[in-house]
Amino acid sequence: MMRWLRVFLVACAVATVGVALWMARPWAGYASYDATGWQVLGAMLLWAVSPLAGMALAARLLRGSPLAWRVFAAGAAVIAIVGLVAYVDAAFVHIDAQGGLVFVFMPLWQWLATIGLGLVCGLVRLWKRPRPPTA
Numbered sequence: 001m002m003r004w005l006r007v008f009l010v011a012c013a014v015a016t017v018g019v020a021l022w023m024a025r026p027w028a029g030y031a032s033y034d035a036t037g038w039q040v041l042g043a044m045l046l047w048a049v050s051p052l053a054g055m056a057l058a059a060r061l062l063r064g065s066p067l068a069w070r071v072f073a074a075g076a077a078v079i080a081i082v083g084l085v086a087y088v089d090a091a092f093v094h095i096d097a098q099g100g101l102v103f104v105f106m107p108l109w110q111w112l113a114t115i116g117l118g119l120v121c122g123l124v125r126l127w128k129r130p131r132p133p134t135a
Contacts (some may be wrong), residue, residue, distance in 0.1 A: 002059055005073045009056045012080040013049040019087045020045055020103055048087075048103045051110035052080060058118055067128050068121040075117040083110050 024041055055076040062069045086106050090099035 002063055002069070005059055005076060006056055008077060009052045009080060012084050013052045015084055016048050016052070016087055017045055019084075019091045020048055023091045023100055023103075044103055047107050051083070051107050051114055054111065055079065055114055058114065062121055062125070065121075065125045065128065068124040071124055072117060072121045075120070076114070079110050079113045079117070083107075 026038075026041060055072075059069065059072060059076065062072050083106050086102050090096070090102040
């Protein structure tokens with residue numbers, strides 16, 4: 001049940017890294033990629049995929065509650081797709097010098113959405129947990 005979500009999130013992470021590398025173009029010589037440049041690029045890539053990794057880890061915590069897991073999986077898929085659409089839009093559709101800022105602010109939005117989704121799933125778990133019989 002959980003495998004498709006992991007595969008989907010890994011695919012989104014690979015696509016995110018691919019789009020980020022396409023926008024940075026370290027092979028084209030537009031910027032000087034010395035040791036510091038590569039470190040900054042690596043840090044930016046880690047920041048960009050961190051919400052996807054967080055969602056994959058959070059999905060493991062919810063595997064004991066099928067309804068909460070389904071709610072989380074649907075929300076995580078939407079969050080990942082919205083992020084990927086924003087990255088592709090900045091890279092290929094609305095090309096702009098400030099397009100790289102999407103890799104700063106979209107992960108922040110994704111983290112906030114993931115935290116909100118986790119709170120909703122926590123409430124679903126509380127709502128659906130077994131209650132002791134009343135006398």
